Amino acid sequence: MMMRTMLAAVLATTALSFAPMAAAAQAARASASPATGGTPTVVLVHGAWADGSSWSKVIPLLQAKGIRVMGVQNPLTSLADDVTATQRVLADIEGPVVLVGHSWAGTVITEAGNDPKVKALVYVAAFANKEGQSGGDLVGAYPKSPALGTVWDDGHGFLRQTEQGMIDNFAPDLPRAEARTLFVTQGPLAASTFGDKVTRVAWRTVPSWYIVSGNDRVISPQMERDLAAQMKARTTVLASSHVSLLSHPVEVARVIAEAVASIAAPK
Structure with a gap:
């Protein structure tokens, strides 16, 4: 007792x-609270073989413009899991959102962008799936990219880029030391995500922007151009590797700010 x-x-x-x-x-x-009323918030979603720090050069440029920014840390375990992680961030925001996705996160924002708060989508060298379409479907429709030849399977269902793949294919326009750091900090991608299919396509109803990486060795630059045209997105082409958000942050931030201005302007 x-x-x-x-x-x-x-x-x-x-x-x-x-x-x-x-x-x-x-x-x-x-x-x-990252935003109230009619002030737009930018939500940044990272792609495969990366983490939220891949936006580290873009974030301060947006903040310097007075733009509120939030980041999503994707688990990269499935489309459903990454959409849920994005939805958790969206749930904490009041007011309109510009949802931005890099690479694999294009698939994520295509699904998560159906949230009524999302008023603009920005795709950065990213997938933009149709209904019932997976990332694997998109990749398979174009010639094999060099980065697919430097994928390392860890034997537990996750894929990574090798260190040389980071240097040569993922981020060839970054200093070698920076690319090696990306190798260390990369988020492994569940191989099963390549089969995950989008069910609801946000870009059909939400105004979209697309930044094409003209020198991409991860995703086909032609696929990026085709997706941008399919979406009727406002398109910018950069002479960049896959990671334009790190090698061309000023230009990427400028496009995102344009999307913010489009929904912040009085109607």
Whole structure:
């Protein structure tokens, strides 16, 4: 009996000690709300063999323009999981959103972009699937890219780029040391994602922008041009590798800011 009484006292004390912390966290979350009313927020979604830090050069450029920015950390385990991660970020935002996806994240924003908050989509060297279409379907419709030849299967259902693949194919227009860092920080992609199919296509109803990487060695540049045309997207072509967000951040930020301005302007 004494032991139960002591345990109850400890639990009660612990609960009391955490209550102010929980209240403070809730207040901080409310005060840190990334957008209210009609002010657009940019939500950045990273692609395969990357993480949220792949936007590290674009984020400060947008913030310098007074644009609110949020990032998504995709688990890269399935389309459903990555869409859920994106939806969690969208749920915390009040007001309109410009949803931006790089590479594989184009598939993610095509599905997640059906959220009514999303008023513009920006695709950066990204997939833009039709209904019932997977990333594998898109890749298979074009000649094999060099990066597919430098994929490393870890034997547990996940794919990575080799270090040389990062240097030669993923980020050949970045300094070698930076490309080697990307190799270390890359997020492994579940091989099964190549079979995941989009069910609802946001770009059919949401205004879209597309940034083509003209020197892409991961996704076919011709596929990127074809997808942009299919979407009737406002298109920018950069003489860039797959990672234009790192090698051409000024130009990428400019396109995103244009999308923000399009929904922020009075109607």
